[in-house]
Amino acid sequence: MAALPTEILEDEHRLIIRVVNSLNIFAQTMEDGWEIEEEVFSDLIEFMRIFAEKWHHAKEEEALFPLLIKRGVPATGCPLAQLTLEHKKANNFVSEIVKFMELLRKGDPDARTKVIQGLRDLSSYYVNHIWNEDNMLFPMANRILKDDDQQMLLREFSHIDKKHGKPLHDHLENFAKRIEEETIGS
Ligand SMILES: [Fe+2]
Ligand SMILES: [Fe+2]
Numbered sequence: 001m002a003a004l005p006t007e008i009l010e011d012e013h014r015l016i017i018r019v020v021n022s023l024n025i026f027a028q029t030m031e032d033g034w035e036i037e038e039e040v041f042s043d044l045i046e047f048m049r050i051f052a053e054k055w056h057h058a059k060e061e062e063a064l065f066p067l068l069i070k071r072g073v074p075a076t077g078c079p080l081a082q083l084t085l086e087h088k089k090a091n092n093f094v095s096e097i098v099k100f101m102e103l104l105r106k107g108d109p110d111a112r113t114k115v116i117q118g119l120r121d122l123s124s125y126y127v128n129h130i131w132n133e134d135n136m137l138f139p140m141a142n143r144i145l146k147d148d149d150q151q152m153l154l155r156e157f158s159h160i161d162k163k164h165g166k167p168l169h170d171h172l173e174n175f176a177k178r179i180e181e182e183t184i185g186s
């Protein structure tokens with residue numbers, strides 16, 4: 001039997017967490033006076049922008065959440081509006097990290113602490129957000145959604161996957177595994 005749509009999202013969470021775990025290590029590295037290599041930093045931002053924001057959040061905001069609303073979950077308040085707002089906050093954290101990293105490279109001495117804080121904020125944000133989805137939202141979704149709904153979600157997820165393509169998925173997945181090995185696993 002095919003995986004449940006929420007199991008697909010949970011697998012994606014595990015991939016995101018691999019990268020998120022490395023954010024604290026990078027923050028510590030910078031606090032100790034070292035720099036993040038430019039290429040690693042740009043891969044990190046690419047992963048957060050494409051895999052987390054455009055790919056994973058799209059499955060939630062464009063497929064799962066609207067279907068839950070159709071099945072009677074309120075569009076406002078907790079959990080759906082709250083989780084959608086948190087996605088926007090995550091995007092803002094990433095934008096802030098990019099902005100302050102550029103300022104740091106231009107020689108702004110205050111930017112270093114902002115980048116470090118941004119990396120830590122983004123990390124703790126994702127850990128909490130993912131915990132809430134895995135433990136609260138997804139069990140609720142599986143109680144509410146019928147088999148037909150689950151099948152429809154699987155089709156919509158597959159459509160979103162096709163839009164980005166398997167080569168890009170493999171590239172981002174490899175990055176997540178590599179970054180975890182390099183920062184945590186060694
Ligand atoms: Fe989410
Ligand atoms: Fe999620």
